[in-house]
Amino acid sequence: MSYALIIAEVRRGVFEERNLDSAGIAALLGKEAVMLLPDGAYQTGNIADTIVKVKVGEEVFLNPLNLKNILEKVFTARGNPDVIIFTHSSFGMESAAYTAGAFGFPVVTDVSGYDKERGVFLKSYYSDKIFGEFKANGGPVVLSVRSGSFKEFAAEKTATRVEEIEGVAPVEGRTFVEYVEEEKADVDITKADFLLSVGRGIGNKDEIPAYEDLAGKLKAVLSGSRPVIDKMWLPKPRQVGTSGKTVKPKVYLAMGISGAFQHIAGMKDSECIIAVNKDTEAPIFQYAHFGIVADIHKVRDKLKEIMG
Amino acid sequence: MNILVFTKRVAATQEEELRIRDEGASVDLSKVPFKINDWDNYSIEEAVRIVEKTGGTVTAISIGDAESDEVLRRAIAMGAKDGFLVNSESVFHDPGVRSRLIQNFIQKENIPFDVIFTGVQSEDDQFGCVGGILGAVLGLPYSSMVIGIDAVEKDHMIIRRELEGGLQERIKITVPCVLSIQSGINEPRYVSIMGIRKASKVERKVFKAADYAAEAGPGIEVVQWAYPEKKGVATMLTGELDVVCGQLLGILKEKGVFQ
Numbered sequence: 172m173s174y175a176l177i178i179a180e181v182r183r184g185v186f187e188e189r190n191l192d193s194a195g196i197a198a199l200l201g202k203e204a205v206m207l208l209p210d211g212a213y214q215t216g217n218i219a220d221t222i223v224k225v226k227v228g229e230e231v232f233l234n235p236l237n238l239k240n241i242l243e244k245v246f247t248a249r250g251n252p253d254v255i256i257f258t259h260s261s262f263g264m265e266s267a268a269y270t271a272g273a274f275g276f277p278v279v280t281d282v283s284g285y286d287k288e289r290g291v292f293l294k295s296y297y298s299d300k301i302f303g304e305f306k307a308n309g310g311p312v313v314l315s316v317r318s319g320s321f322k323e324f325a326a327e328k329t330a331t332r333v334e335e336i337e338g339v340a341p342v343e344g345r346t347f348v349e350y351v352e353e354e355k356a357d358v359d360i361t362k363a364d365f366l367l368s369v370g371r372g373i374g375n376k377d378e379i380p381a382y383e384d385l386a387g388k389l390k391a392v393l394s395g396s397r398p399v400i401d402k403m404w405l406p407k408p409r410q411v412g413t414s415g416k417t418v419k420p421k422v423y424l425a426m427g428i429s430g431a432f433q434h435i436a437g438m439k440d441s442e443c444i445i446a447v448n449k450d451t452e453a454p455i456f457q458y459a460h461f462g463i464v465a466d467i468h469k470v471r472d473k474l475k476e477i478m479g
Numbered sequence: 480m481n482i483l484v485f486t487k488r489v490a491a492t493q494e495e496e497l498r499i500r501d502e503g504a505s506v507d508l509s510k511v512p513f514k515i516n517d518w519d520n521y522s523i524e525e526a527v528r529i530v531e532k533t534g535g536t537v538t539a540i541s542i543g544d545a546e547s548d549e550v551l552r553r554a555i556a557m558g559a560k561d562g563f564l565v566n567s568e569s570v571f572h573d574p575g576v577r578s579r580l581i582q583n584f585i586q587k588e589n590i591p592f593d594v595i596f597t598g599v600q601s602e603d604d605q606f607g608c609v610g611g612i613l614g615a616v617l618g619l620p621y622s623s624m625v626i627g628i629d630a631v632e633k634d635h636m637i638i639r640r641e642l643e644g645g646l647q648e649r650i651k652i653t654v655p656c657v658l659s660i661q662s663g664i665n666e667p668r669y670v671s672i673m674g675i676r677k678a679s680k681v682e683r684k685v686f687k688a689a690d691y692a693a694e695a696g697p698g699i700e701v702v703q704w705a706y707p708e709k710k711g712v713a714t715m716l717t718g719e720l721d722v723v724c725g726q727l728l729g730i731l732k733e734k735g736v737f738q
Binding site for chain 1: 490492493494496497499506521572573574575578599600602603604605606607608609610611612613614615616619620621622623624637639640641642643644645646647648649650651652653656659662663666695696697698699700701702703704705706707709710711712713714715716717720721723724725727728730731734735736737
């Protein structure tokens with residue numbers, strides 16, 4: 172039986188919205204959608220033909236070592252699928268790779284497009300400057316799909332069958348201990364109307380005070396992209412992006428941010444996006460309303476000069 | 480604790496204009512500078528910090544062309560004891576091929592280890608798969624997105640994984656294991672040119688990738704390379720800096736966020 176197996180991403184009782192992208196690519200591929208879920212009351216909507224509920228808790232399911240054992244049972248019962256679909260997230264990235272390795276299946280991650288006629292998957296290279304068109308030799312192929320890329324293709328199913336399968340004994344090699352919440356922030360960047368956000372392009376830590384000064388003059392709140400947080404130039408609660416905060420200010424002024432998709436996902440719904448970057452090819456210009464190709468330090472100093 | 484760390488030399492394309500050539504068959508990297516993969520820099524630092532506390536050694540391994548010796552010297556300058564180059568002139572786009580080559584190399588050469596570190600992903604292909612496939616084929620516990628290592632014991636480690644929205648999960652993982660290290664886990668030490676020069680005096684062993692090639696061919700292939708689809712919605716502000724900055728302030732006023 173030809174089918175697409177969607178490995179649902181859930182976290183603390185929430186069915187993640189990016190599962191819609193998994194359902195979307197299953198629909199594009201024209202496959203029967205079978206969605207695997209752990210035990211629990213999740214708001215899934217009718218996006219799959221069949222839901223297979225595994226009698227294990229969420230933390231057991233989200234562990235790639237346990238998932239391998241769960242998948243063995245599914246494959247024995249239903250035969251191998253044509254495609255196994257994960258979200259491209261912390262969970263999906265980890266489990267897609269482990270699943271591919273465990274079963275010897277081909278894998279393509281961060282898939283953001285599918286060309287039906289040619290049967291090729293589009294995958295980002297060099298931070299979205301180039302895309303590779305990939306073909307799998309045989310299958311089932313394991314995919315992790317980029318959030319926002321396929322949700323428009325997810326179809327409402329008239330009826331979703333629900334089946335249950337027995338769980339697996341959790342492995343001992345890796346076990347969940349607890350969730351750890353983020354440190355408390357001095358300022359909540361999700362509440363700001365105007366964010367001045369800085370990225371790798373600022374060059375070094377010594378430049379931060381001058382951007383703080385600019386933010387002060389503009390009455391904007393200063394935030395940053397991943398490289399700035401990784402280098403500890405700004406505190407973690409000021410990070411915009413999937414592993415940080417999702418923001419929707421009136422104005423998002425991005426300086427020296429090239430626009431990795433994890434960053435874009437955290438700010439693309441801002442009312443007005445203004446990008447300043449010296450690289451004309453920076454992907455952020457594809458999402459901005461206004462763009463300036465220039466040296467960001469010069470723009471910073473000129474703005475300060477004009478404001479006096 | 481003996482730690483193997485994989486390190487890759489990658490094209491630094493952040494500010495480069497990339498061109499596709501041969502009708503989509505290849506990407507021209509001839510004028511692009513190369514550097515250590517950012518994630519691997521964090522991995523090496525983390526490994527060195529652990530052995531500084533627990534004893535043992537860090538061995539840096541690179542799969543790549545002869546130029547990749549550069550990232551091994553760098554790793555040695557940071558505190559790795561040995562550097563192994565598994566030399567291959569071809570680029571492996573299939574992470575499955577890469578991981579099985581590593582598996583064969585470790586097993587055939589009988590390289591002892593307690594833990595293997597990889598970066599979460601490499602900057603060029605962004606696959607993020609080598610660690611996960613390697614963990615599975617070696618039959619070892621695996622975790623990716625490792626953003627903190629809280630405890631290192633003989634038989635297990637307590638680590639933190641980065642999830643979304645600032646959330647982390649703490650997990651216990653038994654040793655031996657494979658971990659993929661996330662950027663931002665530490666502040667990598669500064670590596671001076673003098674340090675790298677000194678590291679050059681440590682002999683790096685070279686192996687031939689062909690001796691460890693996987694039996695199975697690639698599971699995936701690149702059909703061709705393509706430029707991103709241009710959405711092109713941005714209005715570009717051009718002209719003298721004064722004018723452009725004036726326009727920018729005008730937009731901020733119009734949007735009501737600046738008086």
